[in-house]
Amino acid sequence: MIGDAIAFEHVTFAYAGPPVLDDVTFALPEGEFCLLVGPTGAGKSTLLKAVNGLVPRFTGGDMRGRITVTGRDVRGATPADLADVVGYVGQDPLAGFVTDEVELELAYTAEQLGVAPAAMRKRVTEIVDLLGLADVRDRALAQLSSGQRQRVAIGAALVAGPAALVLDEPTSALDPTAADEVLSALHRLVHDLGITVLLAEHRLERVVQYADSALLLDGGRVTAGPLGEILADSPVAPPVVELGRLAGWPGPPVTIREARRHAGPLRETLAARAGTVARGTDNPLRPAGPPLLEARGVTVDYPGVRAVAGVDLAASRGERIALMGRNGSGKSSLLWALQGTGKRSGGTVAIGGADPAARRPGERRTLAGLVPAEPADLLYAETCAAECAGADEDGRAPKGTCAKILDDLVDDVDPAAHPRDLSEGQRLALALAVTLTAAPPLLLLDEPTRGLDYPGKAALAARLRALAGAGHCVVVSTHDVEFCAEFASRVVVLSDGEVVADGPARQITAASPMFAPQVEKILPGWMTVGEVAAALESGDG
Amino acid sequence: MPTDAVRPMRRRTAHPVAWWGWALLLATAAGRTANPWLLLLIAAVAGLVVAFCRGDEPWSGAYRVFLYIGLSAVAVRMAFYVVFGGSDGPTVLFTLPSVTLPDWAAGFRLGGDVTAEGALAALYDGLRLATLLVCVGAANALASPRRLLRSVPAVLYEVSVAVVVALSVAPQLVAGVGRVRRARALRGNTSRSPANLMRTVVAPVLHDALDRSLHLAAAMASRGYGRAAGVPAPARRATGAALLIGLLGLCAGAYAILGTATPAPLAWSVLAAGAAAAVFGIAFASKRVPHTRYRPDRFGPKDWAVVASGAAAVAGAVAGLALEPAAMWPATAPLHAPALPFAAAAGVLLAAAPALLVPSTPEGTR
Numbered sequence: 001m002i003g004d005a006i007a008f009e010h011v012t013f014a015y016a017g018p019p020v021l022d023d024v025t026f027a028l029p030e031g032e033f034c035l036l037v038g039p040t041g042a043g044k045s046t047l048l049k050a051v052n053g054l055v056p057r058f059t060g061g062d063m064r065g066r067i068t069v070t071g072r073d074v075r076g077a078t079p080a081d082l083a084d085v086v087g088y089v090g091q092d093p094l095a096g097f098v099t100d101e102v103e104l105e106l107a108y109t110a111e112q113l114g115v116a117p118a119a120m121r122k123r124v125t126e127i128v129d130l131l132g133l134a135d136v137r138d139r140a141l142a143q144l145s146s147g148q149r150q151r152v153a154i155g156a157a158l159v160a161g162p163a164a165l166v167l168d169e170p171t172s173a174l175d176p177t178a179a180d181e182v183l184s185a186l187h188r189l190v191h192d193l194g195i196t197v198l199l200a201e202h203r204l205e206r207v208v209q210y211a212d213s214a215l216l217l218d219g220g221r222v223t224a225g226p227l228g229e230i231l232a233d234s235p236v237a238p239p240v241v242e243l244g245r246l247a248g249w250p251g252p253p254v255t256i257r258e259a260r261r262h263a264g265p266l267r268e269t270l271a272a273r274a275g276t277v278a279r280g281t282d283n284p285l286r287p288a289g290p291p292l293l294e295a296r297g298v299t300v301d302y303p304g305v306r307a308v309a310g311v312d313l314a315a316s317r318g319e320r321i322a323l324m325g326r327n328g329s330g331k332s333s334l335l336w337a338l339q340g341t342g343k344r345s346g347g348t349v350a351i352g353g354a355d356p357a358a359r360r361p362g363e364r365r366t367l368a369g370l371v372p373a374e375p376a377d378l379l380y381a382e383t384c385a386a387e388c389a390g391a392d393e394d395g396r397a398p399k400g401t402c403a404k405i406l407d408d409l410v411d412d413v414d415p416a417a418h419p420r421d422l423s424e425g426q427r428l429a430l431a432l433a434v435t436l437t438a439a440p441p442l443l444l445l446d447e448p449t450r451g452l453d454y455p456g457k458a459a460l461a462a463r464l465r466a467l468a469g470a471g472h473c474v475v476v477s478t479h480d481v482e483f484c485a486e487f488a489s490r491v492v493v494l495s496d497g498e499v500v501a502d503g504p505a506r507q508i509t510a511a512s513p514m515f516a517p518q519v520e521k522i523l524p525g526w527m528t529v530g531e532v533a534a535a536l537e538s539g540d541g
Numbered sequence: 542m543p544t545d546a547v548r549p550m551r552r553r554t555a556h557p558v559a560w561w562g563w564a565l566l567l568a569t570a571a572g573r574t575a576n577p578w579l580l581l582l583i584a585a586v587a588g589l590v591v592a593f594c595r596g597d598e599p600w601s602g603a604y605r606v607f608l609y610i611g612l613s614a615v616a617v618r619m620a621f622y623v624v625f626g627g628s629d630g631p632t633v634l635f636t637l638p639s640v641t642l643p644d645w646a647a648g649f650r651l652g653g654d655v656t657a658e659g660a661l662a663a664l665y666d667g668l669r670l671a672t673l674l675v676c677v678g679a680a681n682a683l684a685s686p687r688r689l690l691r692s693v694p695a696v697l698y699e700v701s702v703a704v705v706v707a708l709s710v711a712p713q714l715v716a717g718v719g720r721v722r723r724a725r726a727l728r729g730n731t732s733r734s735p736a737n738l739m740r741t742v743v744a745p746v747l748h749d750a751l752d753r754s755l756h757l758a759a760a761m762a763s764r765g766y767g768r769a770a771g772v773p774a775p776a777r778r779a780t781g782a783a784l785l786i787g788l789l790g791l792c793a794g795a796y797a798i799l800g801t802a803t804p805a806p807l808a809w810s811v812l813a814a815g816a817a818a819a820v821f822g823i824a825f826a827s828k829r830v831p832h833t834r835y836r837p838d839r840f841g842p843k844d845w846a847v848v849a850s851g852a853a854a855v856a857g858a859v860a861g862l863a864l865e866p867a868a869m870w871p872a873t874a875p876l877h878a879p880a881l882p883f884a885a886a887a888g889v890l891l892a893a894a895p896a897l898l899v900p901s902t903p904e905g906t907r
Contacts, residue, residue: 058702058759080701083765095753096760100687107835108691112765114831124835160765303597341726362729370727377724380745394730434728 004068005030005164005196006051008222011065013046013055020046022220024065028198030163033190033210035227036200038217039236040453041423044200047217048166051198052086053079070163084113087157087165091172093149100140102133102152109160120159127155130192131185146327147178151185158189165189167199171206172450175326175479176514179206186210202453204231205238205482205518209255227254236453239482239518242529246536259522266532267523273535291316292473293338293368293442297347300333300497307333309497310347315475317441320468322488322505323477324515330497331477332373335444338475339370351442365395369440373447375431376420384422384430385415391434406433409463424451425459432463443467445476449483461486484509485517485527554594555899557684558692559844563590564680566851567892570885571672572799573858574869575665578881579889580672583854584611586893587679593896595682600712602719607678611671618667622659626650630658630874661873677711686712690761692838694823697784701767705758706751713750713757721745772830783822790815843899850894857888 004027013021020043028034038044049055053074056063067074069085079088087109090096099105106127110120128137131151136144141152150170157165167186171179187210189195198215201207214230216223223230228251231241240259244252247266253259291314300308308330315321323331336342338349340356341364349355351367359367372378381387388402395401406413409429413422419430428448435443445464449457457480464487468474478484484491484505491508493501493515501508506527509515519526526532554560564587571583591604621627623637639652686709697704725731725741732738761767769777794812797803861869861882871879 052763054759054763058755058762078767078769079759079762080765080768083763083768086763088760088763090756090760095756098687098757098761098764098766099691100685104691104835109764111833111835112768114833117833117835120833120835156764336723339727341723361726361731365727365729372724372727374720377720377745378728380741391728394728438729 787819861885
């Protein structure tokens with residue numbers, strides 16, 4: 001298979017137990033931009049890491065079959081030996097940075113390969129120009145925005161001039177704008193350098209328009225093919241494909257542009273019914289009664305930075321609020337300050353009249369519960385059952401409270417499993433159950449959708465809606481516009497620590513090209529596929 | 542040729558190797574004495590330099606974390622003395638119920654008399670260990686692990702993962718403590734019992750730090766660190782053997798120097814032989830691994846000054862041993878307040894010089 005950039009031949013990989021990859025065979029030609037799709041926990045990361053030998057070198061496990069990159073066999077080589085043919089970019093660029101400065105980071109691989117200084121200088125300059133990093137060339141990595149960091153990580157992998165670039169969820173932690181920067185830079189690389197890109201991503205709506213082909217990994221098996229065909233049958237598909245399936249559009253279309261061309265008849269049908277159909281996210285009514293949360297002039301200062309600058313926020317029970325804004329706009333700091341455990345430099349917070357920061361941690365969590373961005377931080381027991389028992393003890397709740405909440409949230413958690421072995425969705429549910437054990441009226445979640453696939457996100461949105469329906473006030477910080485469309489009744493947009501927009505979800509997201517969900521872009525006025533389906537059904541019935 | 546390639550790195554603080562050298566020399570000085578005043582002085586000097594020179598990085602809190610680890614080392618040493626005994630004296634503080642041990646365990650006891658002299662000796666001993674730990678903490682707080690990783694010779698490819706984990710795990714640990722403690726507060730868990738802390742803070746932090754270090758090692762490997770492509774097998778084996786022998790020599794030498802049973806000349810020569818083998822191994826292999834520098838991270842005069850100030854502490858300790866051996870290793874029987882050995886104290890005070898030489902500045906350390 002000479003000529004193929006990446007080729008897998010009958011690759012089977014297993015830790016102890018059922019195989020993660022089961023007789024996987026595919027080949028990517030040179031210059032292809034290929035998308036790897038699959039449900040959470042399908043083994044996408046494992047497949048990506050197998051390309052440069054990180055699996056099984058760093059993970060252990062039993063690997064059979066043959067993997068070649070530009071004809072070079074991966075088996076006999078270490079990841080370091082393959083650094084000149086495969087560039088690997090992980091999920092969290094900051095965790096993989098080796099140096100403190102942009103230029104040094106870019107040059108690192110070239111240094112390790114022993115590239116002569118003059119050639120190295122030329123390459124670094126080329127990469128800087130190609131990825132639009134000229135402005136930040138001399139900066140420290142810590143000063144960059146997250147989109148710039150991700151581009152530096154990509155540039156650093158490219159300096160050695162590899163034939164293939166492998167990226168594991170490069171935009172999962174990025175806001176929509178930063179994700180666009182990164183993806184358009186990648187697109188340019190494929191065109192200008194002819195690099196083969198293999199990219200895994202959960203937020204397909206962001207990447208489908210750039211990709212040429214797709215690999216679907218499900219149950220260890222891989223299906224390769226053109227993007228439309230693969231996504232048509234995939235268990236995970238972006239809203240535009242779901243909409244295409246629903247409306248029976250041929251293809252189905254994978255991009256907004258294609259979909260718009262087919263959308264005319266559907267728009268007319270919906271317009272005829274819009275008046276008669278109540279839409280799911282359409283309840284801008286503020287629930288009556290006194291607000292549960294009243295925050296005035298909340299300020300959070302870190303040395304040299306004002307993360308949150310005088311935020312006023314009032315919220316009532318039953319509200320579902322999405323906190324949106326660019327990376328570094330102060331969303332997390334605000335959530336932590338509202339909960340009371342995080343720092344608050346100024347302003348007042350009252351939850352049901354009480355200031356959480358003035359309470360002891362044990363009482364604080366009965367006012368407001370926070371699920372941090374890394375839900376695993378909340379978990380420390382060896383098994384889920386022990387975790388639930390510990391949560392009952394911490395919250396002085398009757399025995400079995402947490403286990404029961406967990407049962408209500410998800411039904412397939414093995415009580416004997418280690419929390420770290422759970423899938424992302426299950427782990428999040430466990431952290432949520434632990435938080436809910438204290439029965440806080442205010443529930444705060446920091447970026448809960450990272451690492452969740454579409455069914456996982458839909459399940460989370462449904463759970464949170466049910467909790468809001470039961471009288472909780474739920475505030476979620478998120479970059480995920482599709483999740484926001486499914487979940488939120490109200491959107492608050494932060495920028496540089498200040499509230500720049502606050503209002504009903506439909507109104508705020510529809511007005512912004514960055515925050516509008518895919519369905520809204522195709523069928524103005526409609527937010528989710530579920531809404532459209534309900535409208536069509538009610539019309540038929 | 543005024544180009545980017547030869548422009549040296551901009552300086553923020555001293556070279557990480559200089560900081561480690563300084564801290565290890567200070568630790569060596571601490572290892573040469575059991576005088577509590579001197580040990581406290583060393584810990585204070587390390588703390589002073591950290592306070593003046595550290596940046597605002599995730600690992601900058603390492604000094605405090607290691608201080609706590611040091612205090613727990615003192616506590617553990619005391620507990621061992623109380624239970625198992627050690628050197629004893631005439632002043633009995635209290636008596637624990639004792640167990641008679643069989644003959645083969647002669648020299649140990651379980652329970653029995655706890656004496657002021659023995660407790661004091663155990664305290665000095667624990668303090669010595671704590672000071673060593675504090676010095677390591679100071680190095681971790683001051684040296685940027687990233688710059689240090691860049692300075693590690695590329696030829697350590699045989700052990701590249703171990704090197705990355707060893708160098709980065711302590712900083713990751715320090716960065717993780719804050720996060721895990723905040724999350725613990727979210728759960729309303731404020732219990733301070735050691736068992737609970739062990740389960741809810743120490744275990745998750747260790748787990749997390751090792752995970753992150755391995756993640757970093759994997760990222761570095763994908764970037765070509767530890768590349769051995771093109772190095773013939775016999776050369777690899779020769780390098781591996783030289784490095785292994787060198788490291789064993791260094792360990793044995795360090796042990797012999799810190800202990801008191803081995804004569805000093807023998808200890809130092811083992812250490813020197815180990816260092817020579819390690820340097821030879823690295824130099825031998827360096828020729829075979831192609832490796833270039835984009836911008837050299839030179840070891841400048843200030844870095845040498847930092848190392849020299851650390852060496853002053855060792856010189857002071859050696860002088861103290863020659864001039865005032867009784868003050869360096871104070872006897873605990875009869876009970877008395879130990880005197881401060883002045884030569885050694887002067888040397889240790891000189892080791893505070895980096896606080897003036899390379900203080901952190903707002904723009905210098907971000």
